[in-house]
Amino acid sequence: MTSALTIYLVIHVLAGLAGTAGFYGAWFNLLRGAKNFRALRAESMTGLIMILVSWVTGAVYYVTYYGATVKPLIKAGPYPWAHAFLMEWKEHVFLFLPFLAAVVTIAIWRVSPGDQLPDGTRRWLGWLCGLIVFLGAAMALAGTGISGAVR
Amino acid sequence: MEQTEKKTSILVAPIMAATVAIMVVTLLTVIGELQPGWKDWLKGAFTHHWLGKGALALAAFLVSWVLLVPTNRLSDERRVETAWRWLFWTGVFATVALALLFMIEARRS
Numbered sequence: 001m002t003s004a005l006t007i008y009l010v011i012h013v014l015a016g017l018a019g020t021a022g023f024y025g026a027w028f029n030l031l032r033g034a035k036n037f038r039a040l041r042a043e044s045m046t047g048l049i050m051i052l053v054s055w056v057t058g059a060v061y062y063v064t065y066y067g068a069t070v071k072p073l074i075k076a077g078p079y080p081w082a083h084a085f086l087m088e089w090k091e092h093v094f095l096f097l098p099f100l101a102a103v104v105t106i107a108i109w110r111v112s113p114g115d116q117l118p119d120g121t122r123r124w125l126g127w128l129c130g131l132i133v134f135l136g137a138a139m140a141l142a143g144t145g146i147s148g149a150v151r
Numbered sequence: 152m153e154q155t156e157k158k159t160s161i162l163v164a165p166i167m168a169a170t171v172a173i174m175v176v177t178l179l180t181v182i183g184e185l186q187p188g189w190k191d192w193l194k195g196a197f198t199h200h201w202l203g204k205g206a207l208a209l210a211a212f213l214v215s216w217v218l219l220v221p222t223n224r225l226s227d228e229r230r231v232e233t234a235w236r237w238l239f240w241t242g243v244f245a246t247v248a249l250a251l252l253f254m255i256e257a258r259r260s
Contacts, residue, residue, distance in 0.1 A: 059201075059202070059205075062201065063198075063199045063201065063202060067199075080260070081257045084253065084256060084257035084260050085253045085254055085256075085257040088253040088256070088257075089249055089250055089253045091201055092176060092177075092180045092204070092249050093245075093246055093249055095176045095201075095204060095205055095208055096173050096242055096245065096246070099168075099169040099172045099173060099208070099212055100169060100173075100238070100242060102165070102169070103162075103165050103166055103168075103169040103238065106162065106165055107162050107166075110162060118228050118231075120228055120229075120232040121228070121232065121235065124235030124236065124239060125235075127235075127239050128235070128238065128239055128242075131239060131242055131243065135242075135246065
């Protein structure tokens with residue numbers, strides 16, 4: 001693997017974790033009534049940007065390197081399900097995240113700092129942030145399994 | 152308060168557009184696994200099937216948003232909550248559906 005691809009992969013992982021952390025912060029901020037609205041805006045926007053960075057860097061690694069080089073190794077090894085299940089699930093569910101993150105962030109940023117989020121919207125934003133965090137964490141675990149299967 | 156309600160109403164279009172995008176990804180993925188020729192077409196058109204799914208999902212998101220903007224005039228907080236509910240449960244069911252799909256495919260291969 002070239003050093004450029006290594007950098008892309010590292011950024012993909014770190015940005016993914018940072019994006020998940022951003023929405024984790026937003027999630028608990030919402031659960032506490034979204035009283036710290038400034039922080040909520042920062043958390044959601046950071047989460048969105050990091051998820052998009054993770055998306056792009058992951059795409060470069062996946063499209064240019066994983067399919068031709070890593071996938072055959074996994075499929076020929078003792079854990080072929082690491083690709084057939086973990087990677088396939090991860091790469092497709094990963095496509096949900098930018099849309100979920102974007103809509104949550106748009107909703108939060110559309111509300112003026114002096115106003116309040118309607119209660120129903122606040123509750124659903126909480127659920128959606130929780131879903132984003134769950135998917136981010138699940139993907140991080142899947143990525144760990146996939147990396148392990150290569151060895 | 153009125154301005155907040157008005158702004159909240161505007162959100163229905165992107166929420167439903169995101170729901171459509173997730174449905175499109177799920178549908179394209181299921182079709183791709185059941186009909187390999189479809190996956191090949193995506194690869195031919197977009198150089199990689201995954202890029203194709205992403206591009207089509209993004210297109211579906213943007214087109215849906217534009218087409219759904221007129222519905223914002225009919226929106227109130229109740230409709231916004233319905234839109235959120237649809238988005239959340241679509242995300243959950245799509246995640247589970249893909250997990251089941253690839254579990255079955257992994258056992259088959």
